Amino acid sequence: MKYEPAEELISQKEIDARVSEIAAEISRKYSGQRLVVVGILRGAVIFLTDLVRKIDPSVDVVLEFMRASSYGASTKTSGEVKITQDLDNPIRGAHVLIVEDIVDTGLTLFRLKEYLRQRETASIEICALLDKERRVAPVQVDYAGFDIPDKFVVGYGMDCGERWRNLPSIHVINTIQE
Ligand code: IMP
């Protein structure tokens, strides 16, 4: 099976405007406080770098990264979520914001949030650029960029078999039968 990016689903302009809105909301909520922003590698990196630069400097932002894997090279989730890279620093007593590219079944974020909750943080919120609303796990997304249909998307950090993360806008992937 071969995949190719097809029509643009969300443009650079739309992404930029929505990321600004989310950053403004986060800035209002955490102004004057320290916020540990936990980016989920690798898909959330492009979104995270745009987002944190739009957060007001009155928020004391610290960056951390984690990695979780469930998909491998396929477009279907395996259902099993493995945490393959942990935080570098303790987060006890901290306000934490998990930043993810996309929430689909919710299994990845559910597992990550449960995992971080054990560390006695002051709070944990979740920010995801895209929301597919095909929930299996009951995870609450506190800041969501766009609701999208149940289609596989690439670009703006998101991949299909590690490809197309560098596309500046978000595209649906088409399957090409050979
Ligand atoms: P969930 O565990 O089913 O919620 O899936 C979330 C994870 O799967 C995200 O971290 C993404 O990396 C990946 N994912 C889900 N849907 C897509 C997609 O359409 N494009 C790229 N990655 C996706």
Ligand code: MG
């Ligand atoms: Mg991911």
